[in-house]
Amino acid sequence: MARGFDSYNAVKMRQPGAGLLIVISGPSGVGKDTVLRRLFQMAPDLKYSVSYTTRPPRPGEVDGRSYSFVGEPEFLRLIEQREFLEWAKVYDHYYGTSRKRVDEALDRGEDIILKIDVQGATFVRRRKPDGLFIFITPPSTQELLNRLTGRNTESPDALAIRQREALVELGLAKEYEHVVCNRDVDETAREILAKISAERERRGIPT
Numbered sequence: 029m030a031r032g033f034d035s036y037n038a039v040k041m042r043q044p045g046a047g048l049l050i051v052i053s054g055p056s057g058v059g060k061d062t063v064l065r066r067l068f069q070m071a072p073d074l075k076y077s078v079s080y081t082t083r084p085p086r087p088g089e090v091d092g093r094s095y096s097f098v099g100e101p102e103f104l105r106l107i108e109q110r111e112f113l114e115w116a117k118v119y120d121h122y123y124g125t126s127r128k129r130v131d132e133a134l135d136r137g138e139d140i141i142l143k144i145d146v147q148g149a150t151f152v153r154r155r156k157p158d159g160l161f162i163f164i165t166p167p168s169t170q171e172l173l174n175r176l177t178g179r180n181t182e183s184p185d186a187l188a189i190r191q192r193e194a195l196v197e198l199g200l201a202k203e204y205e206h207v208v209c210n211r212d213v214d215e216t217a218r219e220i221l222a223k224i225s226a227e228r229e230r231r232g233i234p235t
Contacts, residue, residue, distance in 0.1 A: 046233045047134035049156050050074075050141045050224060053149045054164035055194035057176040059210045060143055063164060066217040067141075074224075075133050075140040080106065083121035096126075114144065114151035119189065123148065130156075139224060146200045160227045162220060163204035167211050169195070 054060050068074055081095045082103050091097050098106075103122045107115060115124030125142055133140040142152065149161060166172035176191055201207050206223050210216045 046137045048139040048224065048228060048231075048233065049130065049134060049152075049159035050139060050220075051149050051152055051159050051161045052141055052143050052164065052220075053146050053162070053197075053204065054210075055166070055172060055197040056190050057172050057194060058164050058166050059175070059213065059216075060164055062213055063210060063216050063220070064141065064143060066213050067220060070217055071221055073139070075138045077125055077129050077133070077140050077142045079142075079144070080112075080115075080124045080126065081121060083119075083123075113155060114148040116145065116147045116151075118145060118147070119186070119193075125152070139228075146197050146203070149204075160206070160224065161204045162206045162208060162223060163201045164216065165198065165201055165207055165209050167209060169198065172198075 052060060052064065064076070068076065078092065079095055080098055080103060082098060082100045085091065085094065085097055089095065100122065103115075103124065106112060106124065111126060111128065112124040113127040113130055115122060117123075123144070125144060125148065130140060130142070142148075144152065146163075152159060153161065166175070172194055173191055176187060176194065208216055208219050208223075
């Protein structure tokens with residue numbers, strides 16, 4: 029895994045138009061945000077597509093970096109203007125990926141990561157079938173449920189919904205080309221970087 033990590037960081041120059049779209053999915057509570065933070069520390073050249081959402085910011089989240097936080101009327105206006113590569117309503121809030129942000133990054137030759145749920149990933153796969161789709165799983169189902177309970181960020185009813193949805197999403201991991209188990213954050217980030225490097229090499233993308 030370390031070899032893939034090193035080979036990715038050895039690539040500093042990107043040829044315009046040769047960017048790779050990387051879609052990261054996984055159930056709520058699996059540790060996607062933690063893995064992505066480590067991933068960007070290991071490979072600063074990777075770019076992150078900041079999604080739009082109508083949900084309020086959580087503690088520590090920053091507008092324009094964590095998400096672009098907008099009201100529902102603004103989000104619906106963006107839908108009408110076909111701004112989104114994909115969008116969905118999840119847990120009573122809207123989420124969407126900016127088509128313009130993704131296309132501009134790819135045109136610059138940047139590798140860009142989308143963190144989206146399985147519903148959104150299905151739409152992206154239809155419109156960007158050449159993307160690299162990676163699903164992150166927990167070490168066990170019980171571990172995932174424990175993490176969700178331990179966050180203490182939802183009401184009991186909302187927690188029950190998230191737990192049910194998480195179990196459903198786990199069953200959809202088979203739809204992804206790559207599945208990575210998040211036992212250790214560093215190892216998970218290294219494995220994802222190795223898969224990105226291998227995919228660029230497989231496609232013969234110039235570096």
